[in-house]
Each structure stands twice: as structure tokens, then as C-alpha cells.
């Protein structure tokens with residue numbers, strides 16, 4: 001019963017949603033999270049600006065709220081996100097030497113991932129592993145590295161620095177690289193797969209690829225090709241932030257079928273429960289309406305999983 005239960009019955013790890021204190025305060029939203037979702041991703045509370053807005057002064061109020069709720073309610077958590085050019089405090093962006101930036105990355109990851117080590121997996125499924133989006137949105141559309149303080153100062157080595165720090169902090173966690181527009185077998189997908197292969201050939205550090213899947217109408221058409229191309233990197237793959245403009249039932253079931261027919265696709269996370277709390281609310285992209293009632297897309301997904 002419920003989306004998560006039906007998805008797990010197909011052999012997958014979980015179907016989750018993002019959440020944070022602002023949506024955990026809404027009773028109707030919480031009821032749906034409990035009945036239909038097996039995992040939560042902190043929508044904003046684990047980002048750098050929320051956890052270390054001032055250098056080496058860590059603030060975990062929002063993230064603790066999310067983690068405590070998930071632990072109490074038996075939900076798994078995907079940690080999101082350790083190294084991202086956005087929501088990044090100015091004091092990080094203005095670092096201009098390799099040694100300082102390296103130790104700042106290491107200190108951030110040691111503290112944030114360290115606080116939640118062993119706490120992100122909730123009570124199911126087995127085997128139990130923490131999940132982390134270690135690097136987020138580091139590619140341009142052509143598959144090259146996005147310009148950021150990380151790539152500008154450290155080149156590609158920041159990826160290995162970040163993953164090594166996460167591995168050293170939480171040795172059994174599933175460490176993900178996460179990005180958007182990985183929605184067909186495109187240049188960005190190929191650039192990401194090539195980087196994962198380069199990093200992992202030296203030292204198997206990257207366990208998973210997250211494809212966010214913020215889709216437009218019809219955008220699900222490339223999902224199977226994308227998942228197949230990503231799986232060629234030899235890691236597991238998660239759909240980490242799913243929402244689809246207009247929420248056409250056929251678009252949603254196309255994504256679900258693509259994941260079901262790709263063994264490496266282990267999980268789906270919706271980027272929210274209700275349209276009303278979505279970062280792109282006006283495009284009504286989610287499975288539940290403004291009254292937290294299931295939409296046609298929800299019913300279609302349940303049917304596709306039955």
C-alpha cells in the first residue's frame with residue numbers, strides 16, 4: 001500500500017519526497033509523507049548556507065528537525081548536499097588558494113556528514129546505508145565542468161577531495177554525484193559518466209549518480225535512454241528530485257517504467273508532496289494537489305506499480 005510500498009514491492013529501495021521544517025508543520029502534508037513516502041531529502045536545511053554560513057560555526061537547527069522527524073517516523077534520508085556552487089556563503093566563494101579551499105571543503109564535510117553518520121538510513125530497507133549528494137550540479141550542458149570557486153581554484157580535483165572526505169567520514173555511505181538535465185543520452189550525461197569513470201578508476205569513491213529529473217511536458221521521453229547511459233558508469237542511479245510540469249499521467253508513468261526497466265535505477269524521490277509547496281508551484285508538477293489530495297498522475301503511477 002502507498003507509493004513507497006508498491007515501489008519497494010517491485011524491488012526498489014524507496015520512493016521519497018523532499019521535506020523540511022516548513023512542510024513538516026503542515027498536518028495534511030505529514031499524513032501523506034507517512035502513508036506514501038519512504039524517504040525524505042532536506043529541501044534546504046543541509047545546504048552550506050544553512051549549516052556553515054560562518055566559517056567553522058555550524059548550525060544544525062533545521063537539519064536536526066528533519067532528521068529527528070524521519071528517525072521518529074522510520075523514514076530513510078538522502079543527505080543533500082555537501083558541495084554546491086549555489087546557496088554557498090560568500091566567504092567560501094571568495095577563497096582563492098588551493099590549500100585553504102581544500103581544508104574548508106574537508107572541514108565542512110567532516111562536520112556535516114559526521115553529525116548524521118549512521119542516522120540517515122531510517123529503519124528500512126536492509127542493508128542500511130546513509131546516502132549523500134556529495135557534489136551537486138557541477139556540469140555545464142556540454143559536459144564540461146561548471147565554473148565555480150571549486151573548479152576555478154582546484155580544477156577537477158575538488159571532486160575527489162570531496163568524495164574522499166565523505167568516504168573518510170562515513171565509510172559505508174552511498175556517495176552520489178547529482179545533477180539536472182540528465183534527461184536523455186546527451187552531452188551532459190556523457191560528460192558526467194566520463195568523470196565518474198575517471199574518478200572511480202583511480203579509487204572507487206562514487207557509488208551513485210543522481211538524476212534530478214525536473215521535467216517539462218513530454219520530457220520523460222528520454223528517461224530510459226538517460227538511465228541506461230548513466231548506468232553504464234557502473235554505479236547505482238537514483239531519480240532524486242522528480243517533478244514534471246503539468247504532471248501528465250503519461251509522463252509520470254513513462255518515468256516509472258524507465259526506472260523499473262533499468263536494474264541500476266534504485267530509487268525515486270519526488271521534489272515535494274503537494275503542488276502548493278513546490279519550488280515551481282505554478283507548473284503544478286507534483287503528485288498531490290493543493291489540498292494534499294492525489295492527482296490523476298498519482299493514480300496512474302499506483303496502477304503502473306500494481
Ligand code: G3I
Pocket residue numbers: 043044086087180212241279
Ligand atoms: O529561508 C529564507 C528566508 O529567511 C528569506 O526570507 C527568504 C527570502 O528570499 O528566502 C528563504 O530562503 C529560500 C529557501 O529556498 C528556503 O525557502 C531561498 O530564497 C530560496 O532560493 C530557496 O529555494 C530553494 C532552491 O533550491 C535554492 O536553494 C528551493 O526551496 C529548493 O526547492 C531548491 O531545490 C533545488 C535543489 O536543492 C537542487 N536542484 C534544483 C532544486 C530546485 O531548484
